[in-house]
Amino acid sequence: MSAVHEHDDRSFELLERAFRELLIEKGVLSQAEVDERVELMYSRTPALGARVVARAWFDSEFKARLLADGSAAVRELGIDVGTLKLVVIENTPEVHNLVVCTLCSCYPRMLLGMPPDWYKSIAYRARAVREPRAVLAEFGVEPEPGTTIRVHDSTADMRYLVLPRRPAGTENLSEADCAALVTRDAMIGAG
Amino acid sequence: MNELTATAHHDVGGAPGHEPIPREQHAFLPWELRVDALMWILGDAGRPGGRRMTVDELRRGIESLSPDQYRSLGYYEKWLTSLVAIMREKGIVSGAELRKRLAEVTIAHEGEHALEHAGDEHAQDGGDRA
Amino acid sequence: MPSSMPATSTRKTAATVPEAAARFSTGDAVRVANGAVFGHVRTPQYVRGKIGTVERICGRFRAPEELSRGKYDGAQRALYRVRFLQVEVWPDYHGDPSDTLDVEIYEHWLEPVRTKR
Structure with missing residues (x-):
């Protein structure tokens, strides 16, 4: 199948069309299902994760449940996470967490949407496990000396969400305003 | 480390080098999102008829690419190459029908492309181009 | 058993261990298998052994x-x-000695480590 390996502008787009048309004709799946899944991808953004983080900042009992069983706690908020097995890891003054998938690009898409390109890059996957402090510095994150850095490699069935520290000076903000401050990168540990 | 494991070019954790992490973000193309959707549908155990494949099969297909392909193909180009290989392996689509259909959609695309260009000229006449 | 399973997997099969049981407990020291690998596995090279x-x-x-x-x-x-200590994984690790690397590993890749008392 030489066309599969030709790397020009349109060959993969055309291959996708041909492949999808055949799967539809054979009754394996329908165009409506494809459209529905694509819509779902657009609907999942880091705002979902930010909502979870802000709730944990405002409700210490929720936070305890979130750290004990991430998926169950997130479902309490009415967020559909399907079969996701979520592990939430908390940043503290003593510990900073960083998430990576060295083998591919596993990511908590149910809560953060599509992974950014940098997360999928070979440079990030190679370096995050070996020199996390240098990687964090590139993202402008410089934990105090003496802070323990915990790197989490998503190698199997769990997915990880970092619970960042609540920024100082946010005591008078509402939960929704706090959620608006939570960045995608912070929930990966790189922001 | 033995020779066999050393050939696992996807297994990059701790690989030497300090190359800066690229921070540009490309906009997803519609076909890329459709490839993603196809994987989720084919791997969904909850659908009627059950799943047609697993994410580990997708990964095996990607890991079977040559090191050159692994480095040079785009993310969803790798996914699609693997999806096609796995569906062929399972006999759900054949290479012959895929080649035939690819030829057909290529011709159809050329026709659509010509139409798009006709539209472009029209837009240009109207001064819509920046 | 597929050829890609590490050697340790043969010691523990579904027939000898009840489904619900886990061989190791939180806090146990474990060593990751380091045999020849064929095909798809999810245990990164850097952690083997x-x-x-x-x-x-x-x-x-x-x-x-x-x-x-x-x-x-x-x-x-x-x-x-x-959980691995970074300094144990990378001999040239520059960072705090308390830094760690957490990796998900399936039971058939793990073997017990006898700890000295």
Whole structure:
């Protein structure tokens, strides 16, 4: 199948069309299902994760449940996470967490949407496990000396969400305003 | 480390080098999102008829690419190459029908492309181009 | 057993261990198998042969080696999060000696480490 390996502008787009048309004709799946899944991808953004983080900042009992069983706690908020097995890891003054998938690009898409390109890059996957402090510095994150850095490699069935520290000076903000401050990168540990 | 494991070019954790992490973000193309959707549908155990494949099969297909392909193909180009290989392996689509259909959609695309260009000229006449 | 399973897997099969049991407990020292690998596995090279500590038990899942070959009804295996000290994984590690690397590893990749008392 030489066309599969030709790397020009349109060959993969055309291959996708041909492949999808055949799967539809054979009754394996329908165009409506494809459209529905694509819509779902657009609907999942880091705002979902930010909502979870802000709730944990405002409700210490929720936070305890979130750290004990991430998926169950997130479902309490009415967020559909399907079969996701979520592990939430908390940043503290003593510990900073960083998430990576060295083998591919596993990511908590149910809560953060599509992974950014940098997360999928070979440079990030190679370096995050070996020199996390240098990687964090590139993202402008410089934990105090003496802070323990915990790197989490998503190698199997769990997915990880970092619970960042609540920024100082946010005591008078509402939960929704706090959620608006939570960045995608912070929930990966790189922001 | 033995020779066999050393050939696992996807297994990059701790690989030497300090190359800066690229921070540009490309906009997803519609076909890329459709490839993603196809994987989720084919791997969904909850659908009627059950799943047609697993994410580990997708990964095996990607890991079977040559090191050159692994480095040079785009993310969803790798996914699609693997999806096609796995569906062929399972006999759900054949290479012959895929080649035939690819030829057909290529011709159809050329026709659509010509139409798009006709539209472009029209837009240009109207001064819509920046 | 597929050829991609590490040698330690043969010691523990579904027939000898009840489904619900996990061989290791939180806090146990474990060593990651380091044999020849064929095909798809989810245990990164950098951690093979290294000793870590079970951080938590994640549940039971089917083995990626089997799932990747189209076997969807294989035995479920315990999955652990194993915590390694960075300085143990990378001899040239520059960072705090307390820094860690947590990796999910399936039971058939782990062997017990006898700790000195």
